[in-house]
Amino acid sequence: MSIAIEKITKNYGSFHALNGVSLTIASGELVALLGPSGSGKTTLLRIIAGLESADSGAVRLHNEETAHLNASLRGIGFVFQHYALFRHMTIFENVAFGLRVQSRRVRLSRREIRERVTELLSLVQLDSYARMFPDQLSGGQRQRVALARALAVRPRVLLLDEPFSALDAKVRKDLRNWLRHIHDELRVTTVLVTHDQEEALEVADRVAILNRGALEQFGTPQEIYDRPVSPFVYNFLGNVNLFHGRLLAALTAQGAADSSDAASIVGFVRPHEFEVTRALPPNGQAVPAVIERVNAAGAQVHLEVKVAGNKNPVAVEIAKRQFHELKLGEGEEIYLSPQSIRVFNDRAAAEQLLEQGAGI
Amino acid sequence: MHLVRLRSKSERAPSLKTTATRLALVFAALIFVAAFLVLPLVTVFAQAFAQGWRVYADAVCREDVIAALKLTALVAAFAVPLNVIFGLAASWAIARFDFVGKKLLNSLIDIPLAVSPVVAGIMYVEVFGLRGWLGAWLSAHNLHIIFAVPGIVLATVFVTFPFVARELIPFMQAQGCDEEEAAVVLGASAPSIFWRITLPNIKWPLLYGTILAASRSIGEFGAVSVVSGHIRGLTVTTPLEVEMLYNEYNFTAAFAVASLLTLAAVVTLIVKKAIELATGIHGERETGERAR
Numbered sequence: 247m248s249i250a251i252e253k254i255t256k257n258y259g260s261f262h263a264l265n266g267v268s269l270t271i272a273s274g275e276l277v278a279l280l281g282p283s284g285s286g287k288t289t290l291l292r293i294i295a296g297l298e299s300a301d302s303g304a305v306r307l308h309n310e311e312t313a314h315l316n317a318s319l320r321g322i323g324f325v326f327q328h329y330a331l332f333r334h335m336t337i338f339e340n341v342a343f344g345l346r347v348q349s350r351r352v353r354l355s356r357r358e359i360r361e362r363v364t365e366l367l368s369l370v371q372l373d374s375y376a377r378m379f380p381d382q383l384s385g386g387q388r389q390r391v392a393l394a395r396a397l398a399v400r401p402r403v404l405l406l407d408e409p410f411s412a413l414d415a416k417v418r419k420d421l422r423n424w425l426r427h428i429h430d431e432l433r434v435t436t437v438l439v440t441h442d443q444e445e446a447l448e449v450a451d452r453v454a455i456l457n458r459g460a461l462e463q464f465g466t467p468q469e470i471y472d473r474p475v476s477p478f479v480y481n482f483l484g485n486v487n488l489f490h491g492r493l494l495a496a497l498t499a500q501g502a503a504d505s506s507d508a509a510s511i512v513g514f515v516r517p518h519e520f521e522v523t524r525a526l527p528p529n530g531q532a533v534p535a536v537i538e539r540v541n542a543a544g545a546q547v548h549l550e551v552k553v554a555g556n557k558n559p560v561a562v563e564i565a566k567r568q569f570h571e572l573k574l575g576e577g578e579e580i581y582l583s584p585q586s587i588r589v590f591n592d593r594a595a596a597e598q599l600l601e602q603g604a605g606i
Numbered sequence: 607m608h609l610v611r612l613r614s615k616s617e618r619a620p621s622l623k624t625t626a627t628r629l630a631l632v633f634a635a636l637i638f639v640a641a642f643l644v645l646p647l648v649t650v651f652a653q654a655f656a657q658g659w660r661v662y663a664d665a666v667c668r669e670d671v672i673a674a675l676k677l678t679a680l681v682a683a684f685a686v687p688l689n690v691i692f693g694l695a696a697s698w699a700i701a702r703f704d705f706v707g708k709k710l711l712n713s714l715i716d717i718p719l720a721v722s723p724v725v726a727g728i729m730y731v732e733v734f735g736l737r738g739w740l741g742a743w744l745s746a747h748n749l750h751i752i753f754a755v756p757g758i759v760l761a762t763v764f765v766t767f768p769f770v771a772r773e774l775i776p777f778m779q780a781q782g783c784d785e786e787e788a789a790v791v792l793g794a795s796a797p798s799i800f801w802r803i804t805l806p807n808i809k810w811p812l813l814y815g816t817i818l819a820a821s822r823s824i825g826e827f828g829a830v831s832v833v834s835g836h837i838r839g840l841t842v843t844t845p846l847e848v849e850m851l852y853n854e855y856n857f858t859a860a861f862a863v864a865s866l867l868t869l870a871a872v873v874t875l876i877v878k879k880a881i882e883l884a885t886g887i888h889g890e891r892e893t894g895e896r897a898r
Binding site for chain 1: 784785787788789790791792793794795798802803806807
């Protein structure tokens with residue numbers, strides 16, 4: 247079932263949670279709403295569910311206006327950040343709840359309910375936990391129960407509010423892969439709220455990036471990663487290094503030419519997009535730098551280098567093999583040339599990001 | 607649990623660490639409790655049975671004493687359910703919704719705890735009494751509130767008002783409304799959410815508050831004394847009966863009836879403790895869990 251969000255606005259007193267956000271989600275799609283805290287992503291999800299009401303704008307589920315449709319009638323499955331399992335009920339009863347409260351007309355028989363719950367518990371691999379209570383389960387298991395409970399009523403839309411953020415890194419990774427598999431199996435339209443860019447890019451068909459109550463960009467993970475439309479998006483999707491003025495001119499051929507705009511132009515380079523050499527490359531588009539710190543733990547070697555004229559150190563990632571071939575180490579002098587540099591004509595926004603501790 | 611907490615505190619405070627200090631403190635506390643609580647309680651029973659079982663039984667079976675016991679039960683039977691309903695409604699409103707005047711309501715609930723019960727009594731006389739604001743209208747319609755049972759119920763409801771709400775509000779606030787929201791999204795109706803989710807979650811603090819309210823409504827003296835009118839057999843509750851017997855120098859009967867009230871208090875205490883043990887309400891483990 248498709249979801250159409252049209253110019254949704256929501257204020258809490260003087261705080262603008264959402265400023266006219268529009269978004270169309272296709273049937274069967276898995277969309278991630280990605281943004282920092284306070285960006286309005288959870289508010290938007292709760293408005294789709296009917297747990298909050300928008301000040302203006304509309305949400306259409308399958309082309310049907312929902313403004314007057316109570317949350318209990320929307321046919322939605324909702325998974326909460328802190329599971330929200332019914333603590334006084336067994337796992338079985340938790341999953342069965344949505345089936346038991348259906349109106350008599352459509353309610354399944356006791357036997358059918360038992361079959362459906364058993365089926366769902368085996369889908370989330372918790373068959374043997376049916377008689378236990380929520381507080382006897384681990385966080386990851388509880389969230390799987392919450393998902394089974396949400397799926398029990400065969401929702402037309404599945405909404406997940408930072409479902410994995412309370413779990414540790416390993417479990418989080420397992421669960422998101424598993425969520426993707428379940429989605430591929432059931433093909434139910436799914437909206438996932440997260441502040442973890444890795445999670446969004448890995449799991450979702452499309453990612454909507456929200457910032458301060460507005461939609462910054464909406465596209466496939468690759469589009470968003472390769473062609474970010476704003477410094478905010480670029481920065482939010484990973485570590486960045488920021489260059490401007492004379493240094494930017496040295497790194498790009500055209501930078502030096504138009505000096506009138508030079509003050510407002512900034513260039514972004516991701517740590518893994520640098521070419522590191524011992525000597526100045528033939529085209530001359532490189533800056534000299536000194537390695538200040540080396541962290542070789544992990545698949546890549548992380549360098550922190552000092553570039554003359556740049557206030558902050560620059561983060562560089564290179565392959566381990568190259569690191570050894572060049573015989574690099576702390577205090578060594580190198581040349582940095584970006585293989586790819588993304589230039590924005592919006593220095594104010596970029597500097598603001600830098601002040602917030604973005605980049606390195 | 608309390609012992610554990612005490613010990614860990616004393617470890618942090620070196621001056622209290624010595625055995626001598628600890629013994630002295632424990633001894634002082636025990637002496638205090640014995641002198642001010644246990645001894646008087648024992649006296650009640652000693653006096654009640656001073657002239658033997660027969661006199662005790664006669665005193666308790668007097669017609670006006672039976673009437674007083676019945677009235678007390680009747681008042682509690684009205685006041686406690688009213689309190690449970692008000693308490694639930696107030697806690698629900700305060701814990702689940704944001705509205706103008708929420709803080710004011712939250713403080714107003716405590717007024718009965720802050721104000722002397724006598725003040726509560728004369729307040730009601732002023733409103734419902736013959737010369738009060740509503741007095742003329744009430745007597746014109748032949749409705750008796752002051753110096754009658756409805757007045758006693760009203761006064762009792764007033765003094766017991768905070769007990770249920772004060773137990774429920776912090777509990778419901780700590781618990782949040784995630785579970786109720788989950789139930790809404792799963793398609794449950796409002797009554798269904800209340801009976802299946804909310805009530806099972808709050809049953810222990812609700813019962814705890816109810817027991818406190820019941821014990822207070824059985825024992826309330828001040829407010830009831832003002833609105834009662836002391837008509838024997840009609841508007842005299844058990845605590846008032848004790849006072850009247852005592853003032854009539856009928857000590858044995860007074861203590862006999864007092865022993866019944868004391869017994870009720872002891873039973874309340876035991877039930878309360880049982881709930882605390884069963885659920886960990888007001889204990890460290892449970893509150894920590896809830897806060898999370």
